[in-house]
Amino acid sequence: MYSDLLDTVRTTSDQQNNLIKGEMFLQYAIMCGSKPTLSLSQVMDSYLVYSIAQNSTEGRFFLDAIRKGHVRISLFGSAGCLQERLLMVLEKAAKRSANTAFQFSVFPFLYTGQYNDRQIRAIYSEISSYVTSGTHRLQSKYLVSSERENIEIYVDAMKKINDAARGRYLCPGTTDKTLKSVLGANVNAKLKYCAEDEELNQLYQYMESELTAKNRDANNRSEYYKILTTNKFSVSKLDEMKTIVDYSYNEVVASSIMDHENTHFNMRRTFEDFAASTAMDKSARLITNESITINDGKPEYMTWGRLNEITENVQAKQKEKTGRTWNEALGIYSRQQSRLPYILGGKGLLIITGMTAATSFISSIVPADIQQSVVTASFAIDLSLSLASSALGEKLGTPTFHDIHRTIKDAGANSKFAKNVLRSISIYSDDENQ
Numbered sequence: 001m002y003s004d005l006l007d008t009v010r011t012t013s014d015q016q017n018n019l020i021k022g023e024m025f026l027q028y029a030i031m032c033g034s035k036p037t038l039s040l041s042q043v044m045d046s047y048l049v050y051s052i053a054q055n056s057t058e059g060r061f062f063l064d065a066i067r068k069g070h071v072r073i074s075l076f077g078s079a080g081c082l083q084e085r086l087l088m089v090l091e092k093a094a095k096r097s098a099n100t101a102f103q104f105s106v107f108p109f110l111y112t113g114q115y116n117d118r119q120i121r122a123i124y125s126e127i128s129s130y131v132t133s134g135t136h137r138l139q140s141k142y143l144v145s146s147e148r149e150n151i152e153i154y155v156d157a158m159k160k161i162n163d164a165a166r167g168r169y170l171c172p173g174t175t176d177k178t179l180k181s182v183l184g185a186n187v188n189a190k191l192k193y194c195a196e197d198e199e200l201n202q203l204y205q206y207m208e209s210e211l212t213a214k215n216r217d218a219n220n221r222s223e224y225y226k227i228l229t230t231n232k233f234s235v236s237k238l239d240e241m242k243t244i245v246d247y248s249y250n251e252v253v254a255s256s257i258m259d260h261e262n263t264h265f266n267m268r269r270t271f272e273d274f275a276a277s278t279a280m281d282k283s284a285r286l287i288t289n290e291s292i293t294i295n296d297g298k299p300e301y302m303t304w305g306r307l308n309e310i311t312e313n314v315q316a317k318q319k320e321k322t323g324r325t326w327n328e329a330l331g332i333y334s335r336q337q338s339r340l341p342y343i344l345g346g347k348g349l350l351i352i353t354g355m356t357a358a359t360s361f362i363s364s365i366v367p368a369d370i371q372q373s374v375v376t377a378s379f380a381i382d383l384s385l386s387l388a389s390s391a392l393g394e395k396l397g398t399p400t401f402h403d404i405h406r407t408i409k410d411a412g413a414n415s416k417f418a419k420n421v422l423r424s425i426s427i428y429s430d431d432e433n434q
Helices: 016-031 042-045 047-053 059-067 084-097 117-133 143-167 179-193 196-214 221-227 235-255 268-276 303-318 326-365 374-396 401-433
Strands: 037-039 072-074 288-291 299-302
Touching: 016 084, 016 303, 016 401, 037 042, 042 084, 042 143, 047 059, 047 143, 059 143, 059 303, 084 117, 084 143, 117 143, 179 196, 179 235, 179 268, 179 299, 179 374, 196 221, 221 235, 288 326, 326 401
Parallel strands: 037 072
Antiparallel strands: 288 299
16 A cells, blocks of 8 residues: 655655654554555655664664565666666756756755755766665765765665565556646646635646746656745645645555555545554654553553564464454454463463572572672572573473563563554444444
């Protein structure tokens, strides 16, 4: 499924709330059994995708999600992979004026006025050469050190995503929709219900005349964005038109994706229901639910590593029985996870009994004068606990006390995450049936 929530213009580095929502959407969609589909533009020009992929902790798990098909990437045009499309765009940008070329949202420093048109084209040429060279450092006459490093990290992330998606890319679909035709239809639909909105009509006519007069590409969203920087209309009306342009653009992109689930734009409401019941930690990209707290009171986060583990377990349970739906498998997984702490509790008692016996044994063989040393006695007790736990775990095939504690915490959180998703799906289904 494709969603405009991940549109590149909504996931720039300064839109922290949208970045959080975007990652929540991807994770929630997967938990619901869907397979989020990213367009090539969303991958190569979204700060959200780039920031997750290059994250030192979560990046490898996100790449695993792509490699295993939990997150999909759809091809576009003649490009056979992400790297090919990236090179096409870079090479075109290196040959065209910055006013008409594709502008990368992930490189905002190029458009602050610091570089002139000739320098920007040269920088794109340098980046293109760097992508194909295989060298570890980007050679540039113009970029400062921090900007060069940002581009190096970006290119490395794109190459890793390209490798992860290799052999799993979705073939591009065919569509007769164009941005020009869809935008015209959407503006006319708006005017049909707001016939008195003369300013919107005038703005649309102004855009059409500007595109024609300057021979601009009417199917390139960036061209409309440049026209909408005019001061000839009110800010509110310019923002309204930009929203219509964005929606029209995503409608065209969605129609070009081979989405076998036929779920274009259909999860927006479900996601909003889910997001309303969650607390988003503004200091982190990851999500937490207020109710998901374990005995120590610390929140448990939905990470890409946890998500991959849950998804694979649910998929396995779905395959155990012919005709079992994803929701049924998710429910079974949630119930099994909720029972897991009680099952492990029995093993925990066995380990504790063994550790107590081992502690008594070690205390009996340690001389009294040594036992009087607080430090040595403490060390002996800690050593006995560690040795007993490891020895019993190895001999009896049981996990260590630390493993049990961590597993119980994970099981409790995983069960609650699954229950929250099932609850949201249930709410959505009830609303749809009314």
